Structures are given as C-alpha cells and as structure tokens.
Amino acid sequence: MSAPLKIAIVTGSHRETSQSDRVGSFIEGVLKTQHASPFIISLSKNPLPLWDEGVWSSSDTWTQKWNPIATQLQESDGLVVVSPEWSGMVPPGLKNFLLLCSPKEVGHKPALIVSVSSGIGGSYPVSELRTSSYKNNRLVYIPEHVIVRNVEELLNGDMPANEHDETTRARLTYGSSVLLQYAQALKSVRSSAVIDYKTFPYGM
Numbered sequence: 001m002s003a004p005l006k007i008a009i010v011t012g013s014h015r016e017t018s019q020s021d022r023v024g025s026f027i028e029g030v031l032k033t034q035h036a037s038p039f040i041i042s043l044s045k046n047p048l049p050l051w052d053e054g055v056w057s058s059s060d061t062w063t064q065k066w067n068p069i070a071t072q073l074q075e076s077d078g079l080v081v082v083s084p085e086w087s088g089m090v091p092p093g094l095k096n097f098l099l100l101c102s103p104k105e106v107g108h109k110p111a112l113i114v115s116v117s118s119g120i121g122g123s124y125p126v127s128e129l130r131t132s133s134y135k136n137n138r139l140v141y142i143p144e145h146v147i148v149r150n151v152e153e154l155l156n157g158d159m160p161a162n163e164h165d166e167t168t169r170a171r172l173t174y175g176s177s178v179l180l181q182y183a184q185a186l187k188s189v190r191s192s193a194v195i196d197y198k199t200f201p202y203g204m
C-alpha cells in the first residue's frame with residue numbers, strides 16, 4: 001500500500017476561538033478515516049505578520065515565522081482551505097497566507113475550498129478564492145467545494161443532528177475523497193518535465 005497522502009488543512013479565521021477551526025478539526029477526522037495524513041495550520045490569533053519585502057531576502061522574521069509552515073506545505077500533497085465569510089470576504093489573514101505561498105509550497109497541488117457561515121452566507125469566499133488567490137502560487141482549486149451554513153448547529157457530535165447536518169457531513173466526506181483522488185493524480189503533473197517556473201515564474 002502507498003504512503004498516506006499528506007493534506008494541510010488551513011483554517012483561515014483569525015479569531016481566537018472560531019467555527020472555522022472546529023470545521024477544520026471535523027475535516028481532519030474525515031480525512032483520517034480516508035487513510036490520509038492530515039494536519040492543521042490554523043491562522044487563529046494571526047500567527048503571521050503582514051507580507052513585506054523581507055520575504056524576498058529571507059529576513060529573520062520570515063525565517064522564524066514562515067519557514068516552519070513552508071516546510072510543512074512543501075511536504076503536503078494537497079490542501080483544504082477553510083474560509084469563514086467575513087463581511088462577504090475572505091479574512092485578510094488568509095489572503096496574506098495565500099500571498100506568502102509560492103509554487104514551491106503549493107504549486108500544482110489540489111485544494112478543496114470549505115467556506116463557513118453562521119447564517120446562510122458562505123458563497124462569497126468561494127468566489128473570491130477561485131478568482132484571486134492562485135495566479136502566482138499555482139494552487140489548483142478542485143471543482144467541488146463545500147459551504148457550511150448555520151455552522152453552530154452542525155458537526156457537533158458523532159451523529160448528525162438533522163438533515164442539514166447530515167447533507168453537510170456527506171458533502172465534506174465526498175469533497176475530501178475527491179480531493180484525495182486529485183492529490184494522487186497531480187503528483188505526476190508536478191514531477192513532469194513540463195512544469196517550468198523558471199521561464200514562467202508568474203501566472204498571467
């Protein structure tokens with residue numbers, strides 16, 4: 001049997017206690033049942049400063065704060081990006097994280113978007129991530145995504161509380177299993193001789 005696929009679950013809320021972290025933990029449990037090896041990168045409490053030019057010169061701050069995360073990402077085969085909807089947007093800390101990511105960390109790796117809303121929102125982060133967070137880092141968002149609505153009522157225990165909880169759990173399980181298929185398949189894209197970041201360091 002091949003080694004379990006390593007999946008980074010990035011939880012994008014910078015609140016100290018967030019529903020996105022809770023959703024991330026649920027997905028971690030799902031991926032474990034699917035024989036993957038998931039780990040969580042939580043942006044809770046803003047662990048990363050805002051991007052500055054020091055990134056390009058590997059300043060001490062960035063070596064200290066970013067390199068450990070970069071190493072984890074480099075070793076991963078795919079990502080789950082959990083984003084709350086904040087004023088119809090992706091939280092700035094998550095956009096900052098995606099700005100810090102380069103092809104070295106996430107290029108041509110698949111990512112499942114999971115957006116989170118305490119109400120009936122959640123579609124804007126999906127749209128925003130698909131529009132503006134992959135051009136240079138070459139993250140590959142898969143066509144499946146999951147919107148977790150009325151999040152506080154869901155994923156609270158082993159058994160679904162109602163039909164909405166049941167369908168959301170099924171979506172998360174399905175989305176995770178599709179992600180793992182892409183994670184396996186895109187390995188050959190990354191190792192192919194076609195990928196050329198030297199000639200094409202930035203997307204158009």
Ligand SMILES: Cc1cc2nc3c(=O)[nH]c(=O)nc-3n(C[C@H](O)[C@H](O)[C@H](O)COP(=O)(O)O)c2cc1C
Nearest residue numbers: 013015018019020084085086087088116117118121
């Ligand atoms: C600053 C802020 C803005 C928010 N704006 C929205 C919004 O536009 N739409 C929405 O559905 N929920 C909104 N919410 C509520 C979140 O959906 C809710 O906090 C949910 O638990 C996900 O965020 P969390 O992961 O930070 O807990 C907002 C929450 C915060 C903190």
